[in-house]
Amino acid sequence: MPALKHPLLRHRRIGYGLAALVIITSVLLALDGILPPPLDRARQTSTLVLDAQGRMLRAFTTPPGVWRLSARSDEVDPLYLRMLLAYEDQRFELHPGVDPLAVVRALGQWCSQGRIVSGASTLTMQAARLLEPHPRTMSGKFGEMLRALQLEQRYRKAEILDFYLTLAPYGGNLEGVRAAALAWFGKEPTRLTPSEAALLVVLPQAPSRLRPDRFPERARAARDKVLLRMAQLAILSEQQVIEARQELLPTHLRSLPFLAPHLAERLRTTQPATVIHRTFIERGLQHTLETLARQQQSTLELNSSLAILVVANRDRRVLAYVGASDFHDSRRAGQVDLVRAVRSPGSTLKPLVYGLGFDDLLIHPETLIEDVPTRFGDYSPTNFRNTYAGQLTVREALQQSLNIPAVAILEQVGPARVAARLREVGLPLHWSKAHPQPGLPLVLGGVGMTLEELVTLYVGFANGGLIAPLWFSPTDPAGSEQRLLTETACWYLGEILRSAPVPQNVVGPASVARPRVIAHKTGTSYGFRDAWALGYDADYTVGVWVGRPDGSPSPGYYGRNTAAPLLFRVFGLLPEPAGQPVAPPPDAVLRVQREQLPERLRYFRTRPARETVNAPPLTLTFPVAGSTVELPERDGVWAELPLSAKGGVKPLHWLVNGRPLAAAPWRREAFWQPDGAGSARITVLDQVGQAASAEVWISRGE
Structure with missing residues (x-):
């Protein structure tokens, strides 16, 4: 049984x-x-901003303040990987996460000698500990083994190695081999010397004790131990080891790349969930311009700064973005992004006003215009140097940036219309409390704009009048193009601005490396608070702003002597246009002498102030400029709109959208009957040539 x-x-x-x-x-x-394996630490890596070629411009620490840069095994030097596996885990490709032979060996040494002689940790176990830090106890080691087995079941060997390469500590707040290579050697880990690779292999074993900047002898001994071991394993030759041991260790931590910091901060703020931000920044150009900006500080007023923006015209890619002269200079408000700061644009909007005048057939480049003291209602502008040129052509008036002709043209184009057109193409003007509505001071800087907005406008001039947002990153939404000016108007502007006189202090090889055809315009805001220079050629548009970030004046510093030299130096650093430097004129361009122009384009009349000295200022009291007027409408017939003026010298004459209005000339009131809803420009003229205008919107009411 x-x-x-x-x-x-x-x-x-x-x-x-x-x-x-x-x-x-x-x-x-x-x-x-x-x-499941906790992967939060591996996923919580530093936010990176990359240039057009994928190279790092700037990195941000993780919330705990750690430089943790994602790294993959195919992005590091193969020699380093061979040395790492040979030194840390020779059977990495064979074991299931826990190496039985290493465990048996470690237990045997512990039993025979009563202490730990060598560990049994595999790279997989180390990756598990880095993913889930825990105390170095027996229970912790057992949990680490289970996690290692779990990792091996879920991930490929290359992925497990990536966890280690991303999370391994290298001293201070450095984690990952990429951060270590950049901080200790100032380069990416794709190409390492045997000495550098050996140091990176051994540092994670005791990152605090082996830091070469603090304990150079310990670091050297640990590095040499790795090198000798590599010679025993025939990974390095004896000669390579001898040369590697003679190589000096790094003595300090280097700063990680820090270029285009304002753009980097902008992208991180607008897209906080994105870890990798790609840009179109040309790294070499960006570095050169940041260096140039810091050098330029010595020529500026105390606490002044500057901003530079470079854009490729064809697709509006932003190639360089300098938000301040020195990001780290708190005296100059270095961390304020002056590319986006709202400032007075000075005279930089004059080309737009002239362009609208070209499109309205009010003027031609050869039209004669007066530059004499003139009063426009109660507004009496003066020129920059309080001098007047008399009669000259529109071309010369824009090239010399004269104020009286620009205001005279704007008075007929309409400031409300200028503001509305800019708003329609995505460039709304910023109004101050002093000038809350569009008015004639607009063309002389009586509004607010940013460098980014002005560069967008000038890129539009370069692209034949089509406006679209600038392109900072491939992930930016594609903005649709909207027409602001005709190609003909832009061609006139380009021809005029290209032949504008270049400031004397920018002529010469030190400022312009190669001659090129540049259309440029300078500007200076009231009180010398802002100095501007905008320019474009066939391929690029450049914008420069110089001033004090707090808005205080810098007497004697204006666009022509401060911003323009820098503008031309920037163009000297750019490649020459690949195609024709100047586009051929459109069919509608009139390339004739003044005598051959149509009669109405030969002369643009401005009335000198001496004719109005004893006349009370003429103002339009109703309707108010920029307002919306609701009128009743029955069976297609609209109610009349009352018009009212004050001051001036009778008789008065009224125009609506440029057409005379039948009205009693000896009264200061008139009535106009619209034929539909929409924009209307109302003008009143008096006997001595004063004019007042308002652009309003007519809509249907009860």
Whole structure:
């Protein structure tokens, strides 16, 4: 009977064992599903901003303040990987996460010598500990082994190695081999010397004790130990080891790349969930311009700064973005992004006003215009130097940036219309409390704009009048083009601005490396608070702002002597246009002498102030400029709109949208009956040539 019982017991034990194995396996599988490997630390990497070629411009620390740069095994030097595996885990490709041979060896040494002689940690176990830090206890080590087995079941060997390469500590707040290579050697880990690779292999073993900037002898001994081990394993030759041991260790931590910091901060703020921000920044150009900006500080007023923006015309890619002269200079408000600061644009809007005048057939480049003291209602502008040129051509008036002709043209184009057109193409003007509505001071800087907005406008001039947002990143939404000016008007502007006189202090090889055809315009705001220079050629548009970030004046510093030299130096750093430097004129361009122009384009009349000295200022009291007027409408017939003026010298004459209105000339009131809803420009003229205008919107009311 006992003999019969024995096989049954054996089978029963086997059955119990298999059942236990099934239960254990089921429990482990259930735990694997319930407690997956924690990957939060591997995913919480530093936000990176990259240039057009994918190179780092700037990195941001993780919330705990750690430089943790994602790294992959195919992005590091193969020699470093060979040395790492040979030194840390020679059977990495063979074991399932835990190396049984290493465990047996470590236990044997511990039993025979009563202390730990060598560890049994595999790279997978180290990756598990880096993903889920825990105390170095026996229970912690056991949990680490389970996590290692779990990682091996879920991920490929290359992915596990990536966890280690991203999270391994290298001293201070450095984590990951990429951050370590940049901070210790000032380069990416794609090409490392044997000495550098050996140091990066050993540093994670004791990152605080082996820091070469603090404990150079310890670091050298640890590095040399790795090198000698590599020679024993025939990974390095004896000569390579000798040369590597003679190589000096780094003595300090380098700063990680720090270029285009304002753009980087802008992208991170607008897209906080994005880890990798790609840009179109040309790294070499950006570095050169930031260096140039810091050098230029010495020529500026105390606490002054500057901003530079460079854009490729064809697709509006932003190639360089300098938001301040020195990001780290708090005296100059270096961390304020002056590319986006609202400032007075000075005279930089004059080309737009002239362009609208070209499109309205009010003027031609050869039209004669007066630059004499003139009063426009109660507004009496003066020129920059309080001198007047008399009669000259529109071309000369824009090239010399004279104020009286620009205001005279704006008076007929309409400031409300200028503001509305800019708003329609996505460039709304910023109004101050002193000038809350569009008025004639607009053309002389009586509004607010940013460097980014002005550069967008000038890129539009370069692209034949089409306006679209600038393109900072490939992830930016594609903005649709909207027409602001005709190609003909832009061609006139380009021809005029290209032949504008270049300031004397920018002529010469030190400022312009190669001669090129540049259309440029300078501007200076009231009180010398802002100095501007905008320019474009066939391929690029450049904008420069110089001033004090707090808006205080810088007497004697204006666009022509401060911003223009920098503008031309920037163009000297850009490649020459690949195609024709100047586009051929459109068919509608009139390239004729003044005598051959149509009669109405030969002369643009401005009335000198001496004719109005004794006349009370003429003002339009109703309707108010920029307002919306609701009028009743029945069966297609609109109610009349009352018009009212004050001051001036009778008789008065009224115009609506440029057409005379039948009205009693000896009264200061008139009535106009619209024929539909829409914009209307109302003008009143008096006997001595004063004029007042308002642009309003007519809508249907009750």
